[in-house]
Amino acid sequence: MTDDSNITSLAPESRRFALRLVEALLFASGEPLAASDIASRLPEGSDVDALLAELEHAYSARGVNLVRVAGKWLFRTAPDLSFLLKRDLTEARRLSRPALETLAIIAYHQPVTRAEIEEVRGVSISKGTIDVLMEQGWVRMRGRRRAPGRPVTYGTTEAFLVHFGLDAIGDLPGLEELRGAGLLDGRIPPGFAVPEPHDGPDLTADEDPLDPGDLLPSGLGEEQ
Amino acid sequence: MTDDSNITSLAPESRRFALRLVEALLFASGEPLAASDIASRLPEGSDVDALLAELEHAYSARGVNLVRVAGKWLFRTAPDLSFLLKRDLTEARRLSRPALETLAIIAYHQPVTRAEIEEVRGVSISKGTIDVLMEQGWVRMRGRRRAPGRPVTYGTTEAFLVHFGLDAIGDLPGLEELRGAGLLDGRIPPGFAVPEPHDGPDLTADEDPLDPGDLLPSGLGEEQ
Amino acid sequence: MAEGKDGLIAEWEGAERRANRPDDETLHVDVDGFEGPLDLLLSLARTQKVDLARISILALADQYLAYIEKLRELRLELAADYLVMAAWLAYLKSRLLLPEPAAAEGPSGEEMAAALAFRLQRLEAMRDAAARLVNRDRLGRDVYPRGAPEPVEISSKTAYSATLYDLLMAYAAQRQRQMVSIVHVRKRQVWSLADGREILTRMIGRLAEWTPMEVFLSPYLVTPEMRATVLASSFGASLELVREGRVLVRQSGAFAPLYLRDPGAEGADD
Secondary structure, eight states, X not given: OOGGGOHHHHSOHHHHHHHHHHHHHHHHOSSOEEHHHHHTTSOTTOOHHHHHXXXXXXXXXXXXXXXXXXXXXXXXXXXXXXXXXXXXXXXXXXXXXXXXXXXXXXXXXXSEEHHHHHHHHSSOOOHHHHHHHHHTTSEEEEEEESSTTOOEEEEEOHXXXXXXXXXXXXXXXXXXXXXXXXXXXXXXXXXXXXXXXXXOSSOOTTEEOOOGGGGSGGGGXXXX | OOGGGOHHHHSOHHHHHHHHHHHHHHHXXXXXXXXXXXXTTSOTTXXXXXXXXXXXXXXXXXXXXXXXXXXXXXXXXXXXXXXXHGGGSOOOOOOOHHHHHHXXXXXXXXXEEHHHHHHHHTSOOOHHHHHHHHHTTSEEEEXXXXXXXXXXXXXXXXXXXXXXXXXXXXXXXXXXXXXXXXXXXXXXXXXXXXXXXXXXXXXXXXXXXXXXXXXXXXXXXXXX | OGGGOOHHHHHHTTTHHHHTXXXXXXXXXXXXXXXXXXXXXXXXXXXXXXXGGGOOHHHHHHHHHHHXXXXXXXXXOOOHHHHHHHHHHHHHHHXXXXXXXXXXXXXXXXXXXXXXXXXXXXXXXXXXXXHHHHTSOOBTTTBOOOSSOOOOEEXXXXXXXXXXXXXXXXXXXXXXXXXXXXXXXXXXXXXXXXXXHHHHHHHHTTOOSOEEHHHHHGXXXXXXXXXXXXXXXXXXXXXXXXXXXXXXXXXXXXXXXXXXXXXXXXXXXX
């Protein structure tokens, strides 16, 4: 703000009063006011444009600015302070059970296709479930399985390892450890195995790279 | 407006920024903000009280003033411009004389029961009278008097303080003289105890909490 | 009654005083616009043009009684409380004029007069307070808040959290379900009638003696869960074979062992 912005000390009494009135009118108004609206409330012969220009200048460096929008005037929070009027609420939520189960399968079975996830879960998974995991940054599309239909393969990310405190994907507990922790109960049929996950950047033998369009934001829709 | 009101040209950059923030926050809000609300949006270690005092002073001669109501801060138009602004703004509903007297008695004598209000006025008051004040948001049920019949006690609200431009209930006009004359006292002859109106959220010694049903919309009916 | 009107009240209430209170019309009968005896007394008191603290209660009682008398001459219906007040004031007057009895019960005349003066003062004080309150710069009437407040925009983002333990539990639970379902399929393996018939047919040629059915089914009764289905199917098949004349069945009593024999070996033990 420069010195000449100090409206009232420089202006004669009547001008000062007119400025105060314009200020109050604009402040209290529920909508932007045209110069003519303001003029109709001022003493006869007031130079509304000059008054508005003076106020505009006076407020130009303040937390609130007088701005002209669509030919009308209004007070508005200074643009550089607009962050004050936004509040980012980061809502901490627990992952839903389907999402958690899907994530677990992706973690252990990666690279894994959606059909394979559904096979383990025994129920189909909604597209939203994988989307939530991808938005959270824990799951990514890795490539496409070299198989009929070329389904997308999913895997976990570095952010996944960080969040779950894993040094490497190989640190996920295996069959014996799961059993030892009491998470799997005793009788395990022959042939039952916990796979060795692979989350490296390099593709596995039966993976092809993703198609160019797969990584577009809208490209999440695969395997309809 | 005096020279030192020219906040920003005199203040160092960081203080100037803090002042702009406070100005913007208060300007954007249609409701009074507590100093603590403002502090939570400012850089760590800002002296909110000093910033508020500076803004209050800077705006004291403007068309818009910064005032403290109900212990919170609010920008509002200057009172001397009232007659010029009033024209197109809808006027608040006029209160009937019984409603107004009842409001005054509640404000000065709170916590107060309906029977006590009637004793001061010398006539019975209709249920509608208190309902109007409650609908307006100026009066609330506080609790129940620890006395036979457990009558509901009434008091004023924060909205009451805001509407009438009072910083605290102790700022009621003429409170000191009334207290000195013993006129705020119930039955005891003048000159004995000197009660003060109490509008705090905590109950007084002779109040019990409201019953659960009292706060239901239809629960206004008490003391039939 | 215009002379009785309070200046302050008139300022903000004015001519609307009577019209503006439909809500308590039912509660009292106005006496020319008064709200009850106390209101009337207060108006009368003001005609004395002295501080209410120094008012003559005796004179006030006379004024009130004279006023009520005048109304009764006009045959106006008076609300009961005006008459009660008149009676009380007449009593108060007598107490103030007569010497106090030596052993008076209850408050003295002076005390009653002081209490009435106090009530009048208090009512007036509250009316003044109401007038001062209502004449303050009221928000929305005299002063205005920001007309177009800029609300705080809240953008919410969800950060999901889960622990490694949650993850492992979710994984193990699913795999466990998968395991259980595999076992389940095996358990539900059932012998059909055809299976029973095939086994029996294969055995029949070797049954020269009465032989308990369980004996030659023993190779198939390895697990307890197979027992019921094997026995049931075999028994059903045996009945069918009996009907066809290809086997004989004997049982000595309910739930006793079933014996089978080849009909071709007839007479071997008869």
